[in-house]
Amino acid sequence: MYRQSDDLIQLLALDVKQHFKLLVLRYQQPLYAFLLRQSGHPQDAEDIAQETFMQAYYALVDYPAERIQTLALQPWLYRIALNIFYKRLRAKRLQLISLEKSEEIDYTQLADEPASQPDLIAEDQETLREWAKLLLTLPFPYREAVNLYYFAGLSYREIAELLEQPMGTVKSNLHRGIGLLRKALTTTRLEGK
């Protein structure tokens, strides 16, 4: 049984048809969770995840083995998934939470605030649940960044390559996204009291 994605890549390079199920088993959980956080709707997340794996399969079948060996599987899968996500969004087949509230916030003021630094986001379980809900209120650039870095666990470099953005932009979006989340969390808690 494989343990590292490198092993999986070697197996796929050997025979995609035989080993593709391993890829599904390996990535269905993080990909579904990522898409759920991105869309906020379980059915949309499942549909997009399914479409992603199917497209990945038919793409891999035609890839030469050498090309498969150069793939970074997880970012590659997320790239396909985001492609489908935005395509459906453009076709208005997704129901998304309005961003009007968050657009009123001055994003440019948030980058340097200590509270917006990602390294300071240690939270308890309850807070994380609240974060997950509030994540859906973030504009897409910030939502993507927080989702990919904190929840999907990709590195800055992987996110930069996946989103085709400079590393600085990724960091900036991440910091601003975290800052917005903190602000929204504080507001939510105050309203709750």
Next chain:
Amino acid sequence: MDAMNHRRPDVSQEDQRFQGWIEELAAPPSLAAHIFARLEATTQLRSKDALLNALHDPDWTVRTAAVQELARLGEPALLEPLQTALHDEHTSVRAASIYALGQPAFNAPLSLFAHALQDPEWQVREKAVLALARQHTRQALELLQSALYDPHPAVRDTTTYALQSSMTTPSIEQEVAEISTSSLPRNLIKNLYHRLLQTDKKKAYQQRVQGEMHMPKIPESYATTPMEPINTPPRRPKRRNFTSAIALAIIVVLVVVWAVVLQLHVLPGANPAVHPTATPASTKPGITPTPSPSPAAITHKTADIVHTYNSQFRDVFSAAWSPDDQRIVMVDNAVKSWDATTGQNPITYPEQMEGGATAVTYSPDGRFISGTGTYAELWNATSGQALGTLTPPIQPGKTLALYKDFVNATWSPDSSLIAISTSSTGYQTGIYVYSPQTRQLVLSIPISITFTAPMPYGSAFSDIKWSTDSKSLMFETGGKILVYSVVTKSLVSQISGLSAGSAFTWSPDGTKIAELENCGSTQPILSIWDSHTGNRLLHIPTSFQAPCVYTGIIAWSPDGSKIAAIDGCDLTMPIWDSYTGKLLTRITYGNLGQGKGCGGTSAPTWSPDGKSIAIATLMEQAVAVVHVDTGKVLLEDTQQVWNGGNGVHAVLWSHDSKMIATNSGGENGPGKVQVWVP
């Protein structure tokens, strides 16, 4: 947890905190079950007839599987159904089809791959690349090469891989390995060697994509049979002409330099009638005294005009150098290009929309020419082939008015995208980003801002500045700097606090923006802003007195360390240090030519090496090149025809700083382009 295994090593503690939450987001069992079931269903297809029928199945996975299975049969008769599948609505079916057609057994025409390389979906373009890599023909490699400029990084990556694979295929290497021992004709040896050199060029293109600009030169002795782009006419033998012209120019320059030195050191004051005295650096109140060398010792040199293009039309509206400095594209009553130093090998680019272009430029990679006016048009630079128009949205109920509605074009540094900006009554004001490859709209940025102050130069926003990686662009509008990502198609950041109605100019690297406040004010403030933080870095009072139409045309030096401006009434050109705001020098150009008075001056144009500035003055009736550090006039020409609003529109440096070109004309003509060697 499985999901934890691939996390970053530096966030293990966070992983533990997130673990519980992730479990709450567990994928439903139906996800994997559905995937496996769909995959299983497609494996049931066996016979050829069943596969052909499956090409029309409503499920795209069935159609894709059918394409892949048909490809394995490899029967030439299947070419037609596979070609039909290229028009499928689903990305994966088209991708599988084009890859299938890459099998040499199908002998598919290259036009199919060329078309697929323009598919709007990157997955299809990527498979077209892989299919081309299976061809192992010279023409296929040419097409592959063009994919290095694809807007999507995955396609570029795959192209790099494919070209490297082509490099290691035995077909070429074996041929060359046999050269030394074979008795092949020399021409064939040259051809084979050239093919390898071309792959070196492809490597250079790859480096160029990655930001490096080194292009290995092909040895002259082997550069006899260049591989021509498909459907393009044979390349013109311009290198030899260019080399001869440069050699001649060097000789002429040496002679002139010798004459100048003689004049300076042997015959001082030999020509006092032309420039009898030095002009003081500044006599205006409020102007910092010039700390650097004054422009006293003006040493004029007669212009060496290498080539003059005399237009049959009254005006040459615009001109531009090709990236390799070998060609000039220009527009009078048609868009044309020709060899810069000889005027040979002209190409005329057919007009695609009535109203035509009044501004032209090359894409940074030299492959395209864009023309803008009422419409934006694209051409293949080397073949002259019309590639279509880029038409931003038009306001509901409005029609475009020729020569009143205008668009501008700004190429991304990697030539993968072109931003078309509109600010007129007919078009919907905004910035529209297109792919020159597919001519499809990539990003729309509509702008609707009510201005309370005069708009700079009649535009709702500043010039567009692309990031060096071509992935984002920024501009100023209504006192805000907006940064948009063309990747995520969204607003990345916005910075407020600038003055609406000012004139803005980006620094070369885009990290700063210079703002010359309200055009109508006297002694306006020149501010330097950090374009990332929105902090004002410098606050420089100017001495400009006249309305902005004559003043305040500012230009950054190529390295961003200096800013030059034109004071059209003072007839001086102050240059500031962009880091400290200190006035470095004030170059007087008011004693050029014979004219006097407040008049129009072209924007100062820095030579790419940052050593000189070229300007054209309307009232002084001169074109001049001034050395920045010494203030000396290196070259001037006062023989321009200036009448009835006619004159030189722009002074353009070649990229190697060795030549300049001017385009001129007006209502009364004559229109012309001149190429000079300063």
